[in-house]
Structure formats: C-alpha cells, structure tokens
Amino acid sequence: MTLIEASIRDQVNRDLDCSEASYRLMAMRAEVAELIVRWKAAGGGERLPTVRERLSRSFEDRAGAKVKVDKAKKPGASHSNARV
Template structure:
C-alpha cells in the first residue's frame, strides 16, 4: 500500500494523471476495511497497531544497537 501511495504522490508532484494509482489505493483501503470488519465480527477486540506504534517500537529497539539503526527492513 505504501508503494501505491508513493506512486500517487510522485504523479501528483510531477503534475501527471494519477487516476489508476488513486483507484488502486482506494481499492486497497476498502479491502483493509473489509478485513478489519471481518476480524471484529469474528471476535477480534484487540487494539490494532498503527504506524506510529510501529515506529516507536523500531526506535526503542535501535537505541541500544547502532548497527540496527542503519539496516533497512
């Protein structure tokens, strides 16, 4: 999904048509919403992680390990 969002931003910044990428992005968001709805209907009640939580965890892990801070995941 991040790749599609980046493609939309790049097209917009270059003043090009991004209709196909934007439609693909909306389709992915709709699929995610459906999956979350199915998960909740199946009894899922946990708080789902968001990007900010993942970034905080990544920063905490790399504070004591300088080698990890330089590697991409």
C-alpha cells in the first residue's frame, strides 16, 4: 500500500494522471476495512498496531534473531575462512 501511495505522490508531483493508482489504493483500503470488520466479528478486540509500530517490531524481530555462539566449542584451524 505504501508503494502505491508513493507512486501517487510521484505522479502528482510530475503533474501526471494518478487515477489508476488511486483506484487500486482505494480498493486496497476497502479490503483492509473488510478484513478488520471480519476480525472484529470473529472476536478480535485488541488494539491493532500502527504501521510504524508493526515495522519497528519486524525490525526488532530480525535484529533479535542473532546466531548464538557456543563458547565451549572452539573451531580448529581447519574451520578457518581466511584466504592465504
């Protein structure tokens, strides 16, 4: 959705017709609204995160998924990635 919004801004800034992209964006927003209605009808009642909150959580999840190093196990000389 953000890509289409950026496309619309770009088209407006260049004084181009943005009606097609606008129709696609309105259809996406209508679909999201329908999904929220279904979610609430199914018992969903918690606050939905904003885009900024969702993106920051995704970033934290990726940053937090670091490889754990086993300090008891030391690699030998045969495991070196260095080029000679």
